[in-house]
Amino acid sequence: AAPAPTGSLTGSGLPPPRTRIFKIIVIGDSGVGKTCLTYHFCAGKFPEKTEATIGVDFRERLVEIDGEKIKIQLWDTAGQERFRKSMVQHYYRNVHAVVFVYDITNAASFRSLPAWIEECRQHALGSEVPRILVGNKCDLRDSVQVWTDVAQQFADAHSMPLFETSAKNPNGPGDSNHGNSDHVEAIFMTVAHKLKSQKPLVLSQPLLDTGNNSLGQHPPSDKVGLAQGVA
Numbered sequence: 001a002a003p004a005p006t007g008s009l010t011g012s013g014l015p016p017p018r019t020r021i022f023k024i025i026v027i028g029d030s031g032v033g034k035t036c037l038t039y040h041f042c043a044g045k046f047p048e049k050t051e052a053t054i055g056v057d058f059r060e061r062l063v064e065i066d067g068e069k070i071k072i073q074l075w076d077t078a079g080q081e082r083f084r085k086s087m088v089q090h091y092y093r094n095v096h097a098v099v100f101v102y103d104i105t106n107a108a109s110f111r112s113l114p115a116w117i118e119e120c121r122q123h124a125l126g127s128e129v130p131r132i133l134v135g136n137k138c139d140l141r142d143s144v145q146v147w148t149d150v151a152q153q154f155a156d157a158h159s160m161p162l163f164e165t166s167a168k169n170p171n172g173p174g175d176s177n178h179g180n181s182d183h184v185e186a187i188f189m190t191v192a193h194k195l196k197s198q199k200p201l202v203l204s205q206p207l208l209d210t211g212n213n214s215l216g217q218h219p220p221s222d223k224v225g226l227a228q229g230v231a
């Protein structure tokens with residue numbers, strides 16, 4: 001009798017399933033909280049200490065959506081121009097979605113958004129690439145400089161959904177003061193749901209790669225409801 005198939009074939013005779021990867025770049029001025037937001041989503045907590053990102057860091061997390069394992073890869077880009085120069089063209093390669101971040105307590109970071117949008121345009125990001133706008137640091141509502149209605153107008157004008165959140169205190173249980181902020185978790189999962197419903201297989205790698213990364217543990221539950229705003 002012929003020997004049983006070995007190697008990459010599974011018992012069913014099919015090749016092992018592959019994990020889709022969604023590359024999401026996170027862009028905005030230095031200090032708005034890009035590192036904290038991406039760390040929060042991938043490691044499940046606020047980092048104790050951050051330093052300015054040099055070039056790019058990337059973090060990833062394996063999630064399951066409708067029974068399919070998907071690797072969400074977050075590219076945390078440097079906000080400071082001097083730390084971006086040599087890397088910028090790499091950010092934009094094979095991007096599936098863009099997250100623009102400003103700091104609700106820093107009007108200048110909001111005024112910079114058109115320049116970040118323009119940078120995307122210059123790197124030929126098509127209109128099929130979903131974009132979202134995130135106002136971070138909602139735990140500091142007393143120091144707000146960018147009001148929700150102004151941000152919403154901007155988001156509408158650029159056909160982006162707006163989320164306001166806090167990487168530090170994303171409206172967890174007991175946080176009654178910041179009832180309007182979105183969960184960091186829900187924001188990135190919303191983007192992933194949107195991509196899953198929209199994208200054919202673009203990048204993949206064997207499922208055997210578990211998606212663990214240097215940040216270690218994922219939060220106990222990957223299950224969230226869809227946040228509002230992504231059509």
Ligand SMILES: Nc1nc2c(ncn2[C@@H]2O[C@H](COP(=O)(O)OP(=O)(O)OP(=O)(O)O)[C@@H](O)[C@H]2O)c(=O)[nH]1
Nearest residue numbers: 030031032033034035036050053079137166167168
């Ligand atoms: N209160 C508060 N502070 C935050 C929040 N997110 C980030 N920070 C603080 O803001 C500072 C900058 O955060 P980072 O995440 O390093 O900012 P970044 O956008 O990655 O900055 P670059 O790497 O220079 O582009 C740090 O001191 C964080 O602790 C938040 O939601 N609330």
